[in-house]
Amino acid sequence: MNISLELNGRPATWDVEPGEALLDALRRHGVLSVKRGCDTASCGTCTVLLDGAPVPSCAVPAPRADGRAVITVEGLPDEAARLGACLAAEGADQCGFCAPGLVVAVVAMSRELEDPDEAAINHYLAGNLCRCGGYVSQTRAIRRYLQEAR
Amino acid sequence: MKRSGDMKEVGRSLPKIDALGLVRGTPAYTDDLAPREALCVVAVRSPHAHARILSIDAAAALAMPGVLAVFTWRDVPRVAVTRAGQGHPEPSPRDRFILDEYVRHVGDEAAIVAAETEEQAREAARAVRVEYEALPAVLDFETALDNPVVLHPEPEIHENFPIGFEPKRNIASAYGMSVGDVDAVVARSEVVLRRRYFTQAQQHVALEPHCACTWLDVHGRLNVMSSTQTPWHVRRIMARALEREVKEIRVVKPRIGGGFGGKQMLHGELFCALTTLRTGRPAKMVYTRREVFEATNTRHPMRLDVTLGADRDGTLRAIDLEVLSDTGAYGEHALTVFMVAGAKTLPLYNKVEAVRFGGRTVYTNRVPGGAFRGYGAIQGNFALESALDELAGELGLDPIVLREKNMIAEGQTSPIFAIMGEGTEGVEMIVESCKLPECIRRGKELIGWDAKGPRRETAPGVFRGLGMALAMQGSGIPTIDMAAATLKLNDFGSFNLLIGATDLGTGSDTILAQIAAETLGVPTGDIIVYASDTDRTPFDTGAYASSTTYVSGHAVRTAALKMREEILVEGARSLGCEPARATFDGSKVRGPDDAITLRDLSAKLLYSEHQKQLMTTGSHLCEKSPPPYMAAFAEVEVDADTGEVKLVDYVAVVDCGQAINPNLALVQVEGGLAQGIGMALWEEVVYGPQGHLRTRDLMSYKIPGREDIPVIRAELVASHEPSGPFGAKSVGEIGIDTPPAAIANAVAAAVGARVRDLPVTPEKVLKASSPDVR
Numbered sequence: 001m002n003i004s005l006e007l008n009g010r011p012a013t014w015d016v017e018p019g020e021a022l023l024d025a026l027r028r029h030g031v032l033s034v035k036r037g038c039d040t041a042s043c044g045t046c047t048v049l050l051d052g053a054p055v056p057s058c059a060v061p062a063p064r065a066d067g068r069a070v071i072t073v074e075g076l077p078d079e080a081a082r083l084g085a086c087l088a089a090e091g092a093d094q095c096g097f098c099a100p101g102l103v104v105a106v107v108a109m110s111r112e113l114e115d116p117d118e119a120a121i122n123h124y125l126a127g128n129l130c131r132c133g134g135y136v137s138q139t140r141a142i143r144r145y146l147q148e149a150r
Numbered sequence: 151m152k153r154s155g156d157m158k159e160v161g162r163s164l165p166k167i168d169a170l171g172l173v174r175g176t177p178a179y180t181d182d183l184a185p186r187e188a189l190c191v192v193a194v195r196s197p198h199a200h201a202r203i204l205s206i207d208a209a210a211a212l213a214m215p216g217v218l219a220v221f222t223w224r225d226v227p228r229v230a231v232t233r234a235g236q237g238h239p240e241p242s243p244r245d246r247f248i249l250d251e252y253v254r255h256v257g258d259e260a261a262i263v264a265a266e267t268e269e270q271a272r273e274a275a276r277a278v279r280v281e282y283e284a285l286p287a288v289l290d291f292e293t294a295l296d297n298p299v300v301l302h303p304e305p306e307i308h309e310n311f312p313i314g315f316e317p318k319r320n321i322a323s324a325y326g327m328s329v330g331d332v333d334a335v336v337a338r339s340e341v342v343l344r345r346r347y348f349t350q351a352q353q354h355v356a357l358e359p360h361c362a363c364t365w366l367d368v369h370g371r372l373n374v375m376s377s378t379q380t381p382w383h384v385r386r387i388m389a390r391a392l393e394r395e396v397k398e399i400r401v402v403k404p405r406i407g408g409g410f411g412g413k414q415m416l417h418g419e420l421f422c423a424l425t426t427l428r429t430g431r432p433a434k435m436v437y438t439r440r441e442v443f444e445a446t447n448t449r450h451p452m453r454l455d456v457t458l459g460a461d462r463d464g465t466l467r468a469i470d471l472e473v474l475s476d477t478g479a480y481g482e483h484a485l486t487v488f489m490v491a492g493a494k495t496l497p498l499y500n501k502v503e504a505v506r507f508g509g510r511t512v513y514t515n516r517v518p519g520g521a522f523r524g525y526g527a528i529q530g531n532f533a534l535e536s537a538l539d540e541l542a543g544e545l546g547l548d549p550i551v552l553r554e555k556n557m558i559a560e561g562q563t564s565p566i567f568a569i570m571g572e573g574t575e576g577v578e579m580i581v582e583s584c585k586l587p588e589c590i591r592r593g594k595e596l597i598g599w600d601a602k603g604p605r606r607e608t609a610p611g612v613f614r615g616l617g618m619a620l621a622m623q624g625s626g627i628p629t630i631d632m633a634a635a636t637l638k639l640n641d642f643g644s645f646n647l648l649i650g651a652t653d654l655g656t657g658s659d660t661i662l663a664q665i666a667a668e669t670l671g672v673p674t675g676d677i678i679v680y681a682s683d684t685d686r687t688p689f690d691t692g693a694y695a696s697s698t699t700y701v702s703g704h705a706v707r708t709a710a711l712k713m714r715e716e717i718l719v720e721g722a723r724s725l726g727c728e729p730a731r732a733t734f735d736g737s738k739v740r741g742p743d744d745a746i747t748l749r750d751l752s753a754k755l756l757y758s759e760h761q762k763q764l765m766t767t768g769s770h771l772c773e774k775s776p777p778p779y780m781a782a783f784a785e786v787e788v789d790a791d792t793g794e795v796k797l798v799d800y801v802a803v804v805d806c807g808q809a810i811n812p813n814l815a816l817v818q819v820e821g822g823l824a825q826g827i828g829m830a831l832w833e834e835v836v837y838g839p840q841g842h843l844r845t846r847d848l849m850s851y852k853i854p855g856r857e858d859i860p861v862i863r864a865e866l867v868a869s870h871e872p873s874g875p876f877g878a879k880s881v882g883e884i885g886i887d888t889p890p891a892a893i894a895n896a897v898a899a900a901v902g903a904r905v906r907d908l909p910v911t912p913e914k915v916l917k918a919s920s921p922d923v924r
Contacts, residue, residue, distance in 0.1 A: 017269070032182040033175020035407070037357045038439045042848035045357055073175040084173030088165030091813025094821065095655020096172025097357040097407030103173060122856045129848070131357050131408050132655055134820035135856040137813070 003066035007031070008075025016062035022048070025062035026072065033073040033100040037129075044128030047101035048072050054108040056127070073100035079107050083145045090141040094132030102128045106142055110149055118143070159668040160876045163813035166657045167679060168405065178405035180377045184363035185432040189218060191421050192271035192435070194261040194278045195445060196253035199287035199515040199841025200299070203251050206261055207279040216270035218429055220278060221262040223249040226424065230306045231391045233416040234482040234520070235380030237630045237691055239310035240387075241573025243322055243481040245302055248391050248420045253282070254301055254479035255515050256842050257444025264425040264433060287515035289841050291451065291476035294320045294512035301479065301513040313485045313573065320513045322481035325489055329565045330504030332457075335468040339459030343541045346455050347533040348907035349890070351448035351476075351835035352828075353845075354522055355853050358407020359442050362418035363434035364426040367400075372423055374401045379414045379652050380692030385684050391420055392427065399423075403682035409654035410825065411521030414694050415447055415482050443846040447520025448835050450487050450511070451476045454533035459504075464547050466502050466556040471495075471530065473509035478518040484511040486572040487519065490526030493576065494777070495534045497564035498622050499556045505566065515841050521694060523822065524886040527623055528829065532908060535619035535891030540904065549895065550590060550599070553620055560584045567775075572695070577628040579774045583871040583879065585805035586620065589781035593618070596801040596863055597783035604899040611790045614798070615900025618783045621887035625871075625880035626697035626772035633702035634688030634769035635709040637666060639717070641756045643749040644676045647709075650690025651702035652682045656882060657814040658698040662706045664810055665875055669710030671736025672748070688767060696880030699810060701772045703875035708768025716764045721751050723760060776871050778806040778879045782823075782888035786896040788903070790919060793912035795897055797827060800862050804884060805869045808877030812866060815881045819864040822885020828854045829886075830893040831909050 004013045007029075016025045023046045026034045034057055037045035041059035048057045049071035050064075073080050080103045087093040102125070109116065109124045116124065121142055122135075130138060168178070177183060208220035226248040234242040253260055260280050265271035286299045302317040309315035314324025336342055362376040372394070378384050381401040389396045406413065418435030425433035437446070452475045459468035473491050477484040492507035511519075524531075542549040558564060560581055567579040594600065597616060605615045638646040647666050653659040663677040681687060690702055714734060721739025722732040724746050731742055738745045755762055785799040802819055809815035832852040836844040845851035864885070870877035890908055898904045903918035 027181075032177040035179075035358070036181075036436070037359070037407075038848045040439065040847045040849050043357060073173075077174065080174045081170060084170045085165075087173060088169035089163075091163055091166070091657075091811070091817045093166055093169045093173065094657070094817060095356070095358065095406060095408040096168065097179065097655070099173040100175035126855050126857050129357065129853060129855060131355050131410070131825070131853060132821045133817050134822075134824035134862055135854075135859050136820050136862045137817050139856065 001063060003063055005065045006069040008071055018063060020062045021058050022060040022062045022065050023057040026057060031072050031074060035097055035101065044105060045098050045101045047104045047128065049104055049108060054105050073103050076103060076107055079103060082148065086141040086145040087138065090137045092133055092137035092141040098128060098130045106145065110146060157668055159664045159674050160810050161808065163811055164660060164664060164674055166814065167660045167663060172405065179358055179407055180361040180363060180375050180404055181436050183375060183404055184434040185365050188363055188432040188434040189264045189266065189425055189429065190268040190271040191262060191264050191418065191425050191433050192275045193259045193421065194263060194275045194280060196256060196258045196260050198253060198282055198284045199256050199289065200285040201253050201282035202285060203253065203260055204281040204283050211263060211274040211277040214270065214274045214277060216266035217263065217274045219264045219425060221249065221424055223251050227391065227393045228306060229391055229393060230308060231387055232482060235378065235383035235414045235416065235692060238386060241313060241485050242483055243307060243309050243313065243315045245307040246480050248424060255517055257517065258479060262421045262424065264429065287841050288320065289515055289837065291474065291512055291514045292453065294514050295510065301515065322477045322511045322513055323485035323488065324510040325485065326508030327569050328506035332468050332470050332504040332506040335504040336457060336459040339467045340461045341544055343458045343537060343544060345537050345540060345906060346453065347536060349452045349529040349532055350908050351451045352522065352833050353443055353448055353835055353851060354410040354412030356408030356410055356412050359439055360413065360417040360437040360446055362422050363432065364422040365432035366426060366430065372399045372426065374399060374419055374423065375404060376401060376419050377406045377413055378403050379409045379654055379694055381652065381682050381684050382650065382689055383692060384416055384419055387416055388419055388423055392423055400685040403652050406654050409693065410523045411525065411694065412446060414521040417446055439848065440846045443851065444517065444843055447482060447518050449522040450519035452491065452529045454529065456533050456537040458537055458541050460541055462545060464545055464552045464555045466499050468504040469496060469499060469502050470506045471533065475509065475511040476514050476516065476519060477511045478514055478516040480518040481511065482518050482520045484519065487526040489570055489572060491530035493566060493570035494527035494623055495530035497566045498558055498620055500558040500562055500564035501556055516837060517835065523825065523883050525883065528826065528887045528890065531619065531621050531887045532890040536894055536906065539895040539898065549618060550594065554590065557586055557620065558584060572627050577774055582873065583776060583805065583807055583869050584779055585867045585869045586779045586781060588867045589779060589803040589805055592865060592867060593781040593783045593801050593803040597785060597799060599783065608787065612787060613790060613900040614785060614787050615896045616783065616785050617892045617895025617899055618781065619888040619891035619895065621780045621884055622777035623696050623880060623884040623887065624775035624777055625700035626775050627695045628772050628775045631691045631695060631697045631701045631772040632769065633690040633705040634767060635702065635706040636688050636765060636767045637709045637713045639713065639752050639764040641753045643752050644678055647677050647679050647706065648687040649681045649702060649706065650687050651698050652690065652693035654693050656818060657811065658693065661699060661810040661814060662702060665703050665706045666710045668876065669707050670714060696883045697772065699878050700874050700880050701770055703878060704770035705768045707875045708770060709766050712766035712768060713764065716766060717748065720755060720764065721746055724751055724754060774873060776873055776879050778804060778881055778884045780804045780884050780888060782892045784892040784896040786893060786900055788897055788900040788915060790901050793915035795831060795910055795915060797860050797893065799860055802864045802885065802888065803867055804864065804881065805867050806881035807869050807871035807874050807879035809866050810876065810878050815866060816864050818881045819885035820862050822883065823862050823864065823889060824854050824859050826886040826889030827859065829908060830890040834909050
C-alpha cells in the first residue's frame with residue numbers, strides 16, 4: 001500500500017506492507033539512523049518524532065504514518081551536533097547505537113518540559129536505554145545541552 | 151618515558167573521534183553497511199532443549215517466494231570448531247559444527263534459510279518441517295557431572311591441548327592447583343569459614359544485536375563484515391569450519407554497538423558465509439533480540455565453595471575456592487572463564503600460607519556460556535568478597551581492616567600469577583603499581599564509611615547499610631595477546647594509523663590515536679585511524695581480556711617511536727646535517743642552522759626530493775598482565791518488611807595506571823558498574839522446566855534503566871604502571887567486578903540478610919533476614 005508522509009520536512013510517498021513497522025520502512029528507505037535494538041518497544045534506539053511526539057518506531061505500523069510528519073535525527077542536524085558535542089565533552093558517548101534515538105527523545109523533552117531537573121530528565125528518558133555508559137555522564141551531558149539551549 | 155606533567159595528548163579528555171558521526175546517525179554499523187542486495191539469512195531454531203533431528207523437509211519452504219536456499223547439517227563440512235574467538239589453538243573445546251544432527255538447547259540452530267527479504271526468510275523458516283526425537287535434557291548444572299544424559303557423544307570433537315575435557319562425563323574442562331597444604335593450614339586456623347555462593351546467567355544486552363554480512367569481491371574472495379570483537383579469530387575459525395584457506399577470507403569490523411564479550415564468539419558469520427559461498431550472493435544475518443537471548447551466550451553461572459582459614463587477629467592463612475561452572479550446551483570460554491574466577495581474585499590476598507583453586511565446567515542443555523566482561527572475575531569476586539565480609543563479621547572486625555591487613559601491595563607478588571594463566575600457565579610478576587590503599591582511603595571518605603557506620607534505621611523498618619569490596623582484573627593475556635600498528639606519513643603532515651585493535655564503542659580508536667600523537671608530538675587530530683580489517687591493518691588478537699590500551703597501546707607507541715626516528719633521519723637529510731644533531735618537536739625538524747616543517751618535509755618526500763614513503767610498524771606481545779585495582783562502596787536502603795533493596799549510593803575508586811583519556815576511562819568504570827549493579831540486583835536469565843527461556847526480551851529481562859542507577863561516583867587515583875604505555879593499565883572490565891559483593895555486603899550490614907545467590911531479590915532478602923530485624 002502507498003502512504004504519503006512528510007519525512008524530515010520533505011514529502012515522501014512510500015509503498016509499505018500493511019504489517020510493516022515504521023522502523024523497517026524507514027531503514028528500507030535509507031533512513032539508517034533509526035536502529036533496531038529490541039523488537040518490543042523497550043530500548044528506545046528506534047525513537048522518532050511522529051507529529052512531534054516521540055514514539056518507538058518499531059511499535060508503529062508504517063501505514064499509521066500516512067499523512068503525518070516523521071522526524072528522525074537526520075532531520076535534527078543542529079540539535080544532534082550540539083547534544084553530540086555535550087556527550088563527547090562528558091565522555092558520555094560510547095558505542096553510539098542508542099545516540100540517535102536519545103537525541104530525538106531529548107529534543108522532544110526540551111520542547112515539552114521547561115527546565116527539567118535530574119529526576120524529571122531520568123523519568124522522561126526512561127525508555128532510552130544505554131548499556132555502555134551507566135547513564136551518569138549522559139545525564140550530565142543532557143543537562144549541559146539543556147542549559148546551553150536556554 | 152614521559153611523566154604526566156609534560157604530556158600534551160595523553161591524559162586529556164579529548165572527545166571520541168567518532169562521536170559526532172555516530173550521534174548524527176551516520177550509517178556505520180554492520181546492518182547499515184550490508185550490501186542492499188544481500189540475501190537475508192534466518193535460522194530454524196530448536197524448540198527442544200535436547201533432540202536428535204530425524205528429518206528435515208524443506209520442500210514447502212523452498213517453494214515459497216524469494217527463498218533461495220535451505221541448509222541443514224547434511225550440507226556443511228563435518229569439522230569440529232569452537233565459536234569462541236580466542237587465540238590459536240583455542241583453549242575452548244572444539245565441540246560444535248556449523249550445523250549438527252543434534253540440537254542441544256532451545257534456540258539451537260537446526261537449519262538455515264536464505265531469502266530475498268527478511269520477511270520471506272522468516273516465513274520460510276516457519277515452513278521448514280523438522281522432525282525431532284526429543285531427548286532427556288540436563289537442565290540443572292549440579293546434576294550434569296556423570297549424568298546418564300551425555301550432551302556430546304560425537305567422535306569428532308576434541309580439545310586442542312589438555313584442558314580436562316571429558317565429554318562422556320559432561321565435563322568441558324577441569325583444572326586444579328594448590329600452593330601449600332590448604333587442608334593442614336585450615337585445620338590449624340583459629341577460625342574457619344565455609345560458604346557456598348551461586349552466581350547466575352547474565353545476558354550482555356549490547357544494544358546492537360549480533361549482525362554479520364558476507365559477499366564475494368571482484369577477486370572471488372569471501373568478505374565478511376561483522377559486529378565482532380575478534381576479526382582475526384573469526385577469520386581463522388571460519389576458514390577451518392568452511393574448509394577454506396585463511397587467505398581466501400577478509401574480515402572487517404565496522405562500528406559496533408557494544409560487545410561486553412558477547413561478540414567474542416562467532417554467530418551469524420558462518421551462516422552468511424555458507425549462503426554466499428553456495429549461492430554467490432551477498433548475505434546478511436541480523437539477530438532479533440529474542441535470538442540474542444536464546445542463541446548467543448550468557449555469563450557462565452557458577453557454584454563457588456569458599457573456605458577461609460584465619461586467626462582471630464584477622465590474619466588470613468588459607469583460601470580454598472572450588473568452582474562448578476555451567477557452560478551450557480557448548481564449551482565456549484569454558485576453561486578460561488572458570489580459571490579467571492580464581493586467577494583474578496585470589497592474588498588480592500597474597501599473604502596466605504596456602505591457597506587452592508579447582509573445579510570443573512560442565513555441559514547442560516542451556517544457552518552456552520561465553521565471554522562476558524569480568525570473565526569469571528566477577529563470579530569469583532562475589533564469592534571471595536562476600537566470604538571475607540562474613541569472616542569479618544565472625545571476627546568482629548571492620549571489613550576494611552580485615553582486607554587492609556591481608557591485601558596485596560606494590561613490590562609484592564603472588565604465586566598465582568605464575569601458576570594460573572588463561573588456559574595455560576601464567577607468568578611471574580612483581581606488582582609495580584597498586585594504589586589500593588589510596589583507593590580505600592578516598593572511597594571511605596566519599597561514602598562516609600566512618601561517619602555513617604555500617605547500619606542505621608532511617609525510618610521505621612527501613613535500614614541503610616554500607617558494604618564494600620575490592621577487585622582486581624588484568625591487562626591482556628601474557629605471552630598470548632599480541633597487537634600491531636602501522637603509521638604512514640601522508641603528504642602535508644598527517645598520519646594514517648592502521649591498527650588491528652577493535653573498538654567496541656569504548657573509544658579505543660581515540661585513545662590509540664592519542665598515544666600515537668603523544669609519541670610523535672603532533673595533535674591527535676593529525677592522526678587518521680583505520681582499524682580492524684584483516685586485509686588492510688596489521689594483526690591484533692582483539693578486544694578482550696582488558697588488553698587494548700595496554701597491549702595495542704604499546705604497539706602504537708612502538709610504531710610512533712620508529713616513525714619519529716625516520717622523520718629525524720629524513721629531516722636531517724633534507725637539512726644537510728647528521729640525524730644526531732637534529733631534533734623533532736612534532737611540527738619541525740630542526741638542525742643546527744635551519745629547520746623544516748613536517749608539512750613541507752612530508753610533501754617533499756612524496757613529490758619532489760629523495761622521494762619515499764615513510765611507514766613504520768610496531769608490534770607488542772603482552773609479557774605481563776598488571777592488574778588494575780579498585781575499591782568500591784555501596785550504600786543500600788532495605789525495607790525490612792518487603793525485602794526491597796534500593797541502591798542509594800555507589801562509590802568506586804580505581805587504579806588503572808595513567809588514564810590515557812580520563813573521561814573515557816571513567817565512563818568505562820561507570821558503565822561497568824551499571825552492568826554489575828544489574829547483575830547484583832535484577833538481571834537473571836530464567837528457564838522454564840523444559841529448558842525454554844522465560845527471559846527472552848527486554849520486558850522480561852531487566853537491564854538497568856536511568857531511573858534505577860543512583861549517582862555513581864567513580865574516581866581514578868593517580869597511578870603509573872612502569873610497564874604500560876605512558877603508565878597505563880587496563881580499565882575496561884574492572885568496573886563490573888564489585889557490585890554483586892559490595893551490594894550483598896551492604897544488604898547484610900543493613901538487615902542481617904546474607905544473600906549468597908545472585909541476584910539479590912526482595913524474596914531472598916526476606917528469607918535471609920534475621921528475625922530480630924524484622
